[in-house]
Amino acid sequence: MGELVKSGLTLAWAMPLLGARQLGSWLAPAAAGRREAASGLDAVARAATTGLDVHQGGGLLGWLSQLASCAEEAVVNLAPTLLTPALLSPATWTNLAAETAQRSAAAARQLATGGAVLAAEELRAKAEVFCLVLNVAKLIGVPAAAPFQLDELLARAYALGPFRALWAVEGLGKEYGDSFWSQGVTPHAILRDARTSELPARSLTMLNAGVGLSFAKHLLQGSGARTPEPELRRLVEEDARLCRENAREGYVGAALESLGLVTRTFHSQLVPAVDRILRQAAPEVLGYYWHGVGRAVFFDPVNFLPGSDGLLFEMAARMAPDEAARMSAVAGAAWGYVLVTQRDPRIAAELLIGPYGERLAENGAFANGVASAMMMRFDTTPDAPVIQPFLRYRPSPPDPRLAELWDRLIRVPGETALAVYYPVIKEHQRLGDIFEYRDLPAFVARLQEKVGRVPA
Numbered sequence: 001m002g003e004l005v006k007s008g009l010t011l012a013w014a015m016p017l018l019g020a021r022q023l024g025s026w027l028a029p030a031a032a033g034r035r036e037a038a039s040g041l042d043a044v045a046r047a048a049t050t051g052l053d054v055h056q057g058g059g060l061l062g063w064l065s066q067l068a069s070c071a072e073e074a075v076v077n078l079a080p081t082l083l084t085p086a087l088l089s090p091a092t093w094t095n096l097a098a099e100t101a102q103r104s105a106a107a108a109r110q111l112a113t114g115g116a117v118l119a120a121e122e123l124r125a126k127a128e129v130f131c132l133v134l135n136v137a138k139l140i141g142v143p144a145a146a147p148f149q150l151d152e153l154l155a156r157a158y159a160l161g162p163f164r165a166l167w168a169v170e171g172l173g174k175e176y177g178d179s180f181w182s183q184g185v186t187p188h189a190i191l192r193d194a195r196t197s198e199l200p201a202r203s204l205t206m207l208n209a210g211v212g213l214s215f216a217k218h219l220l221q222g223s224g225a226r227t228p229e230p231e232l233r234r235l236v237e238e239d240a241r242l243c244r245e246n247a248r249e250g251y252v253g254a255a256l257e258s259l260g261l262v263t264r265t266f267h268s269q270l271v272p273a274v275d276r277i278l279r280q281a282a283p284e285v286l287g288y289y290w291h292g293v294g295r296a297v298f299f300d301p302v303n304f305l306p307g308s309d310g311l312l313f314e315m316a317a318r319m320a321p322d323e324a325a326r327m328s329a330v331a332g333a334a335w336g337y338v339l340v341t342q343r344d345p346r347i348a349a350e351l352l353i354g355p356y357g358e359r360l361a362e363n364g365a366f367a368n369g370v371a372s373a374m375m376m377r378f379d380t381t382p383d384a385p386v387i388q389p390f391l392r393y394r395p396s397p398p399d400p401r402l403a404e405l406w407d408r409l410i411r412v413p414g415e416t417a418l419a420v421y422y423p424v425i426k427e428h429q430r431l432g433d434i435f436e437y438r439d440l441p442a443f444v445a446r447l448q449e450k451v452g453r454v455p456a
Contacts, residue, residue: 103307115351119306122347125340126304129167136171148179150196154203162384163343169203169380173210174217177246181218187211191248205254205376205431208247212255215242216262225269232270233277240282253288253432260292260332264319265299275321287436290325294332294369298340310356312337313366327365327437334369338410339377342386345393349406357405365437367409371417372434378418379431391415424448 132139140156142148150172157168180187190196191208199207219235219242236259243255263274271293278286297303297316316333320326341347353360360366378387391414395402417440424444425431433443 103305162381169206170210173207174213177211177214208251208254212258250429251432253435256288257292257435260289264293264296290328291332294329298336309352330365331369331437335373338373342390367413371413374414
């Protein structure tokens, strides 16, 4: 049974690459449903394999093949964590069938409006990030054992280029945290001590996020639905303690957010239980936790499917138990979406903002995620050439409705964040605080009031 489920998971992760038709046919509950689930996704698969060889290293097909290999490797490495009673239940596969069918219909609509090429480009961007996170240790030569020359490894991470560096630095932070566990040492002040005091400021947000990944993954390893709640509470409280004691002052939120990312990615059945524990033991962590859950939803295997653009935000909102959690979850999903796709703004414009913009504009969660993502991108890679072209994108041919939605959801939040909020937040060394949904104008005003300034 384990091999069967592992094969199914591999197929689920690799589905957008290997052809959605097989899994759509496998999961849909009836013949008519199987045909419907396969049709839209199969068309995207065909588009992805014809006439799109526009990138180096084998073109799009090279990326598809690479992601298939990454998916296989991920499932093999994570099988002990993923093969849980919840995963084996019929309800899980029924839900996956329903999610697949929804995305099939959305993919068919994308194709009808000429979105096949952009859907393939979005997949390519996700594939790059997915594989980079899995392979960062190999890419930059992280040693298997101490000594761990963090400054030298950071230089190698940044040498990968500004787009890839952001994700590589986060992966390096995780590897740095893991290096202590592998020696049997509980991390203590690892980003606060003399060894790391001279690290470049631009590396700190994602390094702290990365060590948070290490803590949460190590502590929750082996946990599942049968873990007694007192034991789970101990683990969650220990994660919060480690983040506070090890993360650089002002960046603790970046480390805490990783608890949500790890819980949703590797222990999804525990998401409600961890929420209950935090409400009792550390309510100040809840926003970061749900932001991380939202970020994990963006990278959920089913959301690699064409047609997932708007549905993934619905998924993030649906998981959250109250309005505050929903705002952070949607902001976290927006954070991931923007950072992964921003090299080609047409992806967000035509696959997300155009079809779903009015819905995303109903509250400030999506725009907040955009603002946070742009501040974090600028802080980590200020020379990234994608920042301004992304914010200032204009649809061609002109589309007044899309242009207005783009300004409301992307350009204005992003430009305001960089020009008004970021300088104050950076000056006060509080960048970790933007890893949750918060009222940014009010937050910045409070920071300025502390030093007697009048808010801009």
